[in-house]
Amino acid sequence: MSDIKKPQPNQQLNIELPEEIAEGTYSNLAIISHSHSEFVVDFIRLVPNVPKAKVKSRIILTPQHAKRLLNALADNVKKYEQQFGIIDEPDTPPFPPMNFSTPKAQA
Numbered sequence: 745m746s747d748i749k750k751p752q753p754n755q756q757l758n759i760e761l762p763e764e765i766a767e768g769t770y771s772n773l774a775i776i777s778h779s780h781s782e783f784v785v786d787f788i789r790l791v792p793n794v795p796k797a798k799v800k801s802r803i804i805l806t807p808q809h810a811k812r813l814l815n816a817l818a819d820n821v822k823k824y825e826q827q828f829g830i831i832d833e834p835d836t837p838p839f840p841p842m843n844f845s846t847p848k849a850q851a
């Protein structure tokens with residue numbers, strides 16, 4: 745017999761958001777990979793004229809949670825576009841340029 749309790753339909757989930765997490769982490773690139781049992785999403789910040797980018801956060805999901813995330817993002821993009829208008833997607837390669845078309849920094 746299983747000791748796992750299923751949540752009741754009207755049961756509330758109490759979620760704590762620590763201050764350092766609430767600030768968020770900016771990312772302008774995500775790299776997604778997967779295996780049979782998990783999806784790995786690496787969030788990266790590319791900075792102009794810096795050839796090395798760092799992974800700022802890694803999220804590991806089960807395939808089921810990855811699909812739920814996909815559906816939740818699609819739903820939120822749809823709601824966003826209904827409120828603010830269509831999100832423009834320029835005809836550019838999927839990988840952003842490393843130099844951001846900015847002049848080289850000088851010291």
